[in-house]
Amino acid sequence: MLETPTLPDILAARAASEPETVAMIVHGSGELTFGRWQARSNAVAHDLLNRGVRRGDRVGLVYPGSGWIDYAVAFLGVLKAGAVAVPMSDRMPAAEIEQIAAHCSASVILTGRDGPPPEGGAGSSTSPPEGRAGSSTSPPEGSRPPLEGSMSPPEVTLRPADMAQILYTSGTTGKAKGVAATHANLAFGARTQPRRRAFAHSRHLVHAFPIGTNAGQMMLVNALTAHPAVVTLPRFTPGRFAALIERHRAGTVFLVPAMAVELLNLQEGPDLSSVLLLGSAAAPLPPAVASGLTRMFPKATITNYYTSTEAAPAQTIMLFDPDRPDSVGRSAAGGDVRIASPEGADLPPGQTGEVWMRSPAAPRSYYDDPAASTEVFRGGWIRMGDLGYLDDDGYLYLVDRDGDVVKSGAFKVSTLKVENALYEHPAVVEAAAYGLPHHVLGTTVAAAVVLRTEVPDADIRAFLRDRLAQHEIPSEIVRMESLPRNRGGKVDKRALRARA
Structure with a gap:
């Protein structure tokens, strides 16, 4: 045993x-x-x-x-x-x-x-x-x-x-x-005397995840179980983070998409050629950002990890593939993923529904909240709160957070799709799409953007017409110095809606 x-x-x-x-x-x-x-x-x-x-x-x-x-x-x-x-x-x-x-x-x-x-x-x-x-x-x-x-x-x-x-x-x-x-x-999957330790290609693993987050806890476990020394800094800034990678000649780096965006905006950066694996977690990595990372880290495999605090250690892993730029990968480490209807029935490939993941370890639960646990944790499966679909090869594609989908008139609009299109614009540094009340449509799409150079709304919408349907193009574009984020690095869309 x-x-x-x-x-x-x-x-x-x-x-x-x-x-x-x-x-x-x-x-x-x-x-x-x-x-x-x-x-x-x-x-x-x-x-x-x-x-x-x-x-x-x-x-x-x-x-x-x-x-x-x-x-x-x-x-x-x-x-x-x-x-x-x-x-x-x-x-x-x-x-x-x-x-x-x-x-x-x-x-x-x-x-x-x-x-x-x-x-x-x-x-x-x-x-x-x-x-x-x-x-x-x-x-x-x-x-x-x-x-x-x-x-x-x-x-x-x-x-x-x-x-x-x-x-x-x-x-x-x-x-x-x-x-x-x-x-x-x-400690799932860990051994006291393993034959080979994780990330054996690296002497140092660099991250900047905060204490008190699921991603931060995974780095703590890596410090115990993996081969490299785990290196971090008190507070993330792109220049210091890049300098830390160069100083330690790190072979492995972990970040969240917001950090990746800031790194890509460095005018001049240190030598990052030592990095062989760059992992992104906490939120989907926009394809345009992933593509930029392949240029910034020329020797690295760009990897997107999809999980949640509730589902860990279940996860999907996606090695960036230009043929599947929007996918977050396939289930890994003995777990599983399924797409279900609101009634819980399995849906076939290509059909959008609720994303469920099965943990290969003893599942987690909500502390002192049996009603919420029953709603989210069922027979080893965890309801992720996301909408998505699987292709014929088992790759998962996220459509949106269940609560973030914008129901505009007769249409349902994926804010992830809108954001990915915005990130392709050369002037856009960061983007977040969300819904705003509308007296006719019920809800309409809005977007908050951080720009590197000022661009008229008309030019942004003209750019999006080649990438989005008319009902997906934001009716309101708000410029911000930075997007509001929670302590885990995710955009706080409730704050954006409240601001509007």
Whole structure:
């Protein structure tokens, strides 16, 4: 029978076999070896247990981008204590952090405020929400572990089916929900002693995903399980990101489409020829942007990953193919994808319906929300909230988010299609299409654009007439300095509609 390790098992194995190997580098903040990761997270686990944290307790983690190393230490320490990690970013409004802490009844909140926590300690802490049960977050005098964190892991048995993480969604379609994942889900496909590690072609993997996002968590897992050291920077800027790639001669790079757009607008950039794999996640990669990346990264395979916080580790993977520029690929890693009618019946290739994915791992669920879980998670399948279709070869094409489709008169307009056409215009840097109320049609298409040079609306619409039907051409084009985005990097279309 194949082993079923947990993330702490994997860290312990790497710390034992390669204690001096660097697992993570944060530009301007330092680096973390597997040996130090193991020792420091052991100390955090004992510290939490000394505070009264027990199996299954929820522990909030609120860290800045500069605190990736301390966050990684704290995350593994929480798991080793048998508790449930609740990752958050310090960029969240205080009210949202309080709301999340209250929803999951967090007993402790560890923070990265006022700089890195003491070596071997759990970091700063705050009290749980008022009126919530939980242990005191102020440790008794002398309860902190030794500075060097030399103690062994606590004697807490971790079961694969135990809850390990609650990750709150970015809430693009409504109030954020807590997505719970087990140890088995987080460590799916990982082995303590694999024959070959992922991304073996690279010594360094560079990303700029924020703490508290599903993409960021995948990079944390890569730091534990993959071959390269995982490198990041506190805050994304295109120039610094490109310079980081060049400095480390990175072979693998991960980003979101918004970051790709900013990179493509660099006037002069560092040498990016070391990159052999460039992965884009969190949102569909517009074909025009993917095409631009093939020129900017001449040796790289451009890859689009499609998943969600709810569906992970299920995903589709698409190696950019000019013959299928709009596809997000086929299911991978033992998962599956299907297109269904609103009643749940399978639809044939070419017919648009709801996208469902099947997770190859123990599926996730919504924390403390059985009604929502029943609606989205069914028999190992996850309703993605997107509309799409499959071609005869099983490639998935997204039409739109279910809630973003614009119903204009007798037509249904895909905002993704409108955006892809806008991105082909040489003056368009960023684009987002959305629906606005119309007194005759019910809803009409509008677009927000970021332009590199000013172009009249008439010229933009003339350009689109060769690419879109008349009912798909935006009736209103709004110019913006930048598009509003949530913490996961996705365009916040609710904010665009509210602005209008």
